[in-house]
Amino acid sequence: MVENNRWVKFSSHLILLLGIAAVVFPIYIMVIATTHTGPALQRPPFPLLPGDQFFENMKLVLGEGLSTAGAPPVALMMFNSMVMALGITIGKIAISLLSAYAIVYFRFPFRMFFFWLIFITLMLPVEVRILPTYGVASSLNLLNSYVGLTLPLIASATATFLFRQFFLTIPDELLEAARMDGASPMRFFWDVVLPLSRTNIAALFVILFIYGWNQYLWPLLVTTDERYYTIVMGIQRMLNVSDTVPVWNAIMTTAMLGMIPPVIVVLLMQRLFVKGLVETEK
Amino acid sequence: MLKRVHFRRSYLPYLLVLPQIAVTLVFFIWPAAQALYQSLLIEDAFGLSYEFVWFENFIALFRDGNYLHSFRITIVFSAAVTFSAMALGLCFATMADRVIRGSSVYKTLLVWPYAVAPALAGALWAFMFDPTLGIISGFLKTVGYDWDHRLDGTDAMMLIIVAATWKQISYNFLFFLAGLQAIPKSLTEAAAIDGAGPFKRFWTIIFPLLSPTTFFLMVVNVVYAFFETFGIVHAVTAGGPSRATSILVYKVYRDGFVGLDLGGSAAQSVILMAIVISLTVFQFRYIEKKVQY
Numbered sequence: 001m002v003e004n005n006r007w008v009k010f011s012s013h014l015i016l017l018l019g020i021a022a023v024v025f026p027i028y029i030m031v032i033a034t035t036h037t038g039p040a041l042q043r044p045p046f047p048l049l050p051g052d053q054f055f056e057n058m059k060l061v062l063g064e065g066l067s068t069a070g071a072p073p074v075a076l077m078m079f080n081s082m083v084m085a086l087g088i089t090i091g092k093i094a095i096s097l098l099s100a101y102a103i104v105y106f107r108f109p110f111r112m113f114f115f116w117l118i119f120i121t122l123m124l125p126v127e128v129r130i131l132p133t134y135g136v137a138s139s140l141n142l143l144n145s146y147v148g149l150t151l152p153l154i155a156s157a158t159a160t161f162l163f164r165q166f167f168l169t170i171p172d173e174l175l176e177a178a179r180m181d182g183a184s185p186m187r188f189f190w191d192v193v194l195p196l197s198r199t200n201i202a203a204l205f206v207i208l209f210i211y212g213w214n215q216y217l218w219p220l221l222v223t224t225d226e227r228y229y230t231i232v233m234g235i236q237r238m239l240n241v242s243d244t245v246p247v248w249n250a251i252m253t254t255a256m257l258g259m260i261p262p263v264i265v266v267l268l269m270q271r272l273f274v275k276g277l278v279e280t281e282k
Numbered sequence: 283m284l285k286r287v288h289f290r291r292s293y294l295p296y297l298l299v300l301p302q303i304a305v306t307l308v309f310f311i312w313p314a315a316q317a318l319y320q321s322l323l324i325e326d327a328f329g330l331s332y333e334f335v336w337f338e339n340f341i342a343l344f345r346d347g348n349y350l351h352s353f354r355i356t357i358v359f360s361a362a363v364t365f366s367a368m369a370l371g372l373c374f375a376t377m378a379d380r381v382i383r384g385s386s387v388y389k390t391l392l393v394w395p396y397a398v399a400p401a402l403a404g405a406l407w408a409f410m411f412d413p414t415l416g417i418i419s420g421f422l423k424t425v426g427y428d429w430d431h432r433l434d435g436t437d438a439m440m441l442i443i444v445a446a447t448w449k450q451i452s453y454n455f456l457f458f459l460a461g462l463q464a465i466p467k468s469l470t471e472a473a474a475i476d477g478a479g480p481f482k483r484f485w486t487i488i489f490p491l492l493s494p495t496t497f498f499l500m501v502v503n504v505v506y507a508f509f510e511t512f513g514i515v516h517a518v519t520a521g522g523p524s525r526a527t528s529i530l531v532y533k534v535y536r537d538g539f540v541g542l543d544l545g546g547s548a549a550q551s552v553i554l555m556a557i558v559i560s561l562t563v564f565q566f567r568y569i570e571k572k573v574q575y
Contacts, residue, residue: 008480012377013384019374020391023451026406029417033409046417095301102298105288114299121310123562127509127531128554131538131547132313132320140308152309155302172285185289214399216513221539232399236517239405248409255405262397270390274456277396 033252034058041248057253071238074254077231080149081213082261084230087150088212089205096159097197101189103160104167105175122157126218134221144225153218158280159204165279166200167193203276206269210262231258314555320548332545339549348525349533349550356529359443360507367447368499371454372492376484378455379462389459396452400445401513407445408518411437431519435526438519442527445518446511453506454499461495462488501565508557530554 033041036051065073102108103115126133133152142148170193178188219233229237235258238251266273321339325332343349378388395403410418411431419429431437465488473483512531515521521528521536528536534554538547 005480009381012380015377016374016381016388016392019370019377019451020388023392023395023448026403026410026448029410030406042415046415046420095305098298099302102295105285106291106295106298107288108291108295111295114303117306117311118302121306123559124310124314124555125509125558127512127534128551128558129310129313129317130535130551131544132316132551133309134539135316136309136313151305155305155310160302168285175285175288185292185294210397214397214513216399216401216516217535220516232401232513235401235405239408239517240520245414246412248412248415251405252409255402259398259402262399263394266394266397267390270393273393277453277456278460 030252030256033249034256036249038247038249042245053249057249061250061253061257071234071254072226072229074231074234074257076227077229077234078257078261080146080228081230081232081258083146084149084215084219085209085212085261087146088153088215089208091150091154092156092159092208093201093204095154096156097163097194097201100160100163100167101193104164105185105188118155118157118160120157121155126153130217130221137222143222144228146228148222149219149228149230150212152222153212153215156208159208162200162204162279163197166197170196199272199275200279202269203272203279205276206265206273207276207280209265213262317548317551317555320544321552322545323548324545335545339545340553343546343549343553348528351525352528352530352533355439355527356508359439359446359511359527359529360504362443363446363450363507363511364500364503366443367450367503368454368496370447370451371499372458372496374451374455375458375462376488378459392455393452395449396456398449399513400449400511401517403449404442404445404514404518407441407448411441431523433523435523438523438527442511442514442519445514446507450503450506454503457495457499458492461492465491498565501561505558505561508554 032047032050034057035054036047037053037056040047040051040053061074063073063075065071065076071077099114099118103111137143137148137152142151174192175188178192183191214232215230216233219228219230220236223229223233231254235251235254238254239246322334322336323332324335324338374388374392378385378392381388408431410416411429413419413430413432416429422429429437431441469487469491470483473487478486508529509531511529512535515527515529515532516535519527521532530550531554534547534550537543537550541547
């Protein structure tokens, strides 16, 4: 700080604390709701202290779900979300590493054509081609399957760019030395490029895991069978009940379970998260 | 672009790009091409026959009051979300850049909403604004405002703006903070010596120097508000009440997937595609040049 102004310092802390309060308040209310029964929430005034129904609510949503609202058990939805998030993350990283390696380390006809083709995917998010993509998935028999949930989303321009950018900074001498020792291209990839990319892979993993876990529209399109619902998408079945009152204690417990994995990833790997976020946007 | 030292020509690079290219062609390029083609067709309700109609679908869209309404509310919605999420992000980032003690704690506590899925953020706010038991709607009732986002279109719009903003503040906060920390301290010090107070320094030095970050975030936030908020709208308001929150992405989904109007939905997809492409081009052409790393 330039000058030591007590008022400026005080107001800065105050505004930050207010901001944090605004950001955390919904979470507090959510946690409170997970510890009460549905009827207790219905009775005003709204309870501001935790109740004792936490384990009951957990047992209800994890084990049974809300069958009246057409929502399967949350344990199953969490499993599906995990499969989808990991599938998307690993798939994106694997195919982007390979294609970036090809584009940086080989000269071959149509190299730039492939590069631009990958670039175009940046401009075609699933939201702008909903129906035809659904059509492709359905004609390939991918509806209601884990392959259908992951495969169509694993093309990644940002990951390819990030790896390309990074590979360009690897010193040429490494490749010269490797070639002198008679290493094949895949050997060089496996023994030199991959170990060097570890930090980038980890940073990307954090970002892509969040991306994958939080997918909403695509699971909504490709799953009609409750057994393949993911948690982020499945919660809307509990919210959109037109003729009855939403079962808020169950919804909030589900919401909490649905945000725990990605939030934990961000909190535990904050440095990698920030690195991944900044670098994928460059 | 290419390494000075590289491998000899072989079939290998094709094998390496094959998975990425295959997924791109099958799930990105081909559906996009189909959307383009279908937008020029009118299909009968049973999908048995179709007719090539050139741009009739587009003309019909721009004559359709519902579509124009959807366009208008999307603009209102994304302007509100972009402005409030950026203003709050910048405000918190400026404060966090000022304080020395506890700044990493503040940062940790402010970044995590990024990880919350839009639909879950929507659920949280829908709960707090629930007309019968919500804590905020209850408070509003005591001050004389009868909140009901299930019946009142304005309330519903406010609700999705608040939920979408809440989730996006952390992203803007992080990028603004990085931008602020890149500004040389000597500049603000010089201004302070010349007698400029904190407010004056912010508006005459810091804010102009942040403009590359601001432009970049503006594009990202508009894209977010246009596309990624689908989950909030679908889970919380389902476009209602009476289309008051039916933003463009939701309308494409609704018309195509539920209403089965292929040509109309494809034409809307093409318009959205044009919006994304122009935003991306704008970002790469115009903004990249101004940003200095």
